[in-house]
Amino acid sequence: MPRAWRVERAVQSNGVKRLLVAWALGAGVMVAGQTARQVSLIVVGRFVITQNAAHQMLSPGAVAIDGSTIVGVDTPEAIARTFVASDTIAANDDIVLPGLINTHTHAPMVMYRGLADDLALMDWLNRYIFPAEAKTVSPDMVRIGTRLAALEMIESGTTTFADMYYFEEEIARATREAGLRGILGETILRFPVADAKTPAEALARAERFIKAFKNDRLIVPAVAPHAMYTNDAATLMAAADLGRKYQVPVLIHLAETEDEWRMAREQHHMTPTAYLESIGFWGPRTLAAHGVWVDDADIAVLKRHGVGVSHNPESNMKLASGTAPVSKYVRANVALGLGTDGAASNNDLDMFEAMRQASFLAKHATRDSTALPAQTALDLGTIGGARALGMDGQIGSLEVGKRADLICVSVAAARQTPLYDPVSHLIYTTRGDDVRTTIVDGAVLMRDRTIKTLDRATVIADANRLAQKVRDAVK
């Protein structure tokens, strides 16, 4: 009875061995007259944290996957009674949870991580980031950078990311090859940039990009007007209209810095959020990154229009941007997710760090140690991010019918010993490096730390080669 034994082996260290052996010997693959359903993959974990509405946790638990879809979430015994799988991942000592969702990054900017730190924002941009981008952003750079970012994301348990950059079609191809899910926004700016000389050219590029990737299995194409202070009203609305026409997300930076807030007040006598409402920009598929400089009325605006918000605690701290009112967003039930921002300002893409920092920063900022507890931080990094992206029907939790995006996380480190509460451990002691296995859309991208979709050595060698050009660019 090899099919049964496969599942049995998967759970044998969880103390249910005898039960499953009994089942395998007694019932075979027939249960109550029904043949067990053949599926592609079963993942067994010491804990399965579903992140469903009831915050159900199974210990031990198992997830059955058929193709790209979750078809069962239950105890290992129940899963073994119902399904037989071609492959089983026996994460017997691990926590299994939904893949993490990074709602704001600029993937290729991993190429600029650590290039310059600890500077005033305008110094950093004008002396390092803009010159480096002017001289090095190209289809090649974007492809090499995205592969490196994808490697880092797969290795640290991110399964979906929202991106804003240039040559987004290259990012889309590299993301698809790596097997990650991407909500990828072609950037629209009033300045000439590497892939478009004018906003009109950028909008045309964005439309071509959206058409090319509209029905992709993994890629959700989007349009990304950079911010309200880097585009005029006509361009902002053209971008919003493009999003509506094709029913794709519209990604924008919102109220990140005090300067942006001051500029909006001076030029429009409104907050950035109110200004964007006044021109009719907001809609349910818009995702606003940062949302630091917002007042209660702004939060009501974002809630009213169903705007998703991406909170980026590490970037906001490192760049000294200010404190996003996260507890207020949570209380107002705004669709809130977490982001790392680009690795140039963070300096990594580790969503475990983002979850921990969200909790630490909220407690610190409100002087309340009960603020943003571990469970809420985990919600923001999973189902909250899915809601912010308008994708909570497909991803963000382990539930039957959803896409099979999940990760297995080791809790065996000395730093994670002993374990009293798996959710606390995920937020307060786990790093991206503890992720053992990453699955997106039912495909295993990393298994026990071995990457399946990228040639690790080549990705890193290419990035190191390109880094020399970046060094030369800012000499």
Next chain:
Amino acid sequence: MPRAWRVERAVQSNGVKRLLVAWALGAGVMVAGQTARQVSLIVVGRFVITQNAAHQMLSPGAVAIDGSTIVGVDTPEAIARTFVASDTIAANDDIVLPGLINTHTHAPMVMYRGLADDLALMDWLNRYIFPAEAKTVSPDMVRIGTRLAALEMIESGTTTFADMYYFEEEIARATREAGLRGILGETILRFPVADAKTPAEALARAERFIKAFKNDRLIVPAVAPHAMYTNDAATLMAAADLGRKYQVPVLIHLAETEDEWRMAREQHHMTPTAYLESIGFWGPRTLAAHGVWVDDADIAVLKRHGVGVSHNPESNMKLASGTAPVSKYVRANVALGLGTDGAASNNDLDMFEAMRQASFLAKHATRDSTALPAQTALDLGTIGGARALGMDGQIGSLEVGKRADLICVSVAAARQTPLYDPVSHLIYTTRGDDVRTTIVDGAVLMRDRTIKTLDRATVIADANRLAQKVRDAVK
């Protein structure tokens, strides 16, 4: 010429192979008529970050160690000309730097990590930590907990730690066996605790402890009056006098919470810092942990008396204690180090996280992205901690004559690619898990992630067994 080849192998990937081969063939072990000096260990790194006063960095670099002492820090070629070693660690791709110094923790409290989080401080203490301590603190628990903490510290690159807990002689023995350097303070409290019913008993215990470990190679015994609000003036001064009599450090919590500050104002009409000055408590061997609720006059008091201060950014954020004025301490040139605090309130002992958080929090708190740059954060985690402990003559930098406490850190992860600035990478992208090799007092405690002084599986199994008692204690 095997001795020469040993060094040659160590540096061969650093592009100096031909030079060293030429040296090995041409000059043998005789240079300018002098025989190269036999030493115990040479460590070669892609970068050697010395943390000396000039912040010198060698790339590549090498450190020669004889017994417990650093005898050479130079280029690999210069070291190879001067020394031959019984053993060579070829950390060709790694950063070699001084071991990290954790200036405030309660090592055995790793046993309570994640037991309860996200509570108000008094709830957390009264419902979880105090009941758990009342029922589980024992020589056995302290030994098992310290071994687990030592394992975590060795694995994350901490080579020296300052501790305040109970049964400190057990902590001392476990620390010595693990091979770490410890500044270990027996706690004095006005309440009955596990190892002493009265402050007088605790003081007698502390004195016995100091005598027993006064001349240890690795252990610096200390006395640790818990805080100004948990001891009366007579006890505080008895503890300070004990420190002076034996010339050992005196460790105390200072101005951690607003409650402590308010209590001091109400009872003594002074700040906690001023009150401790008024009774004559402060001295150059006192180390004050936290120092959150201090004003400019308090900082002047601490500077005047040469008090070391331990900043604990993660604990302060997670417990919502407030914001220590770190930039002010740095400007006032107070001897400032970093601590993790106990793992019950952090939740780990990773000093890389403490350094990153110190930088992030200072930038956030001052709204200045240039505040506490990476180099300063690294200073606080190494030589700054040594100064705070009054040990900067012996540890905290890689300099000839100092104790050989150093670590080798990998920068090969995708998350660390590319590398433009090694100091930035140490602070903004490195985790404790990137530490490959940990050396204390010339002894290799971990080599390429293999622990030499502890039986890893036993340490973790013992902790997991004890965890059940902790669970029962708070049921």
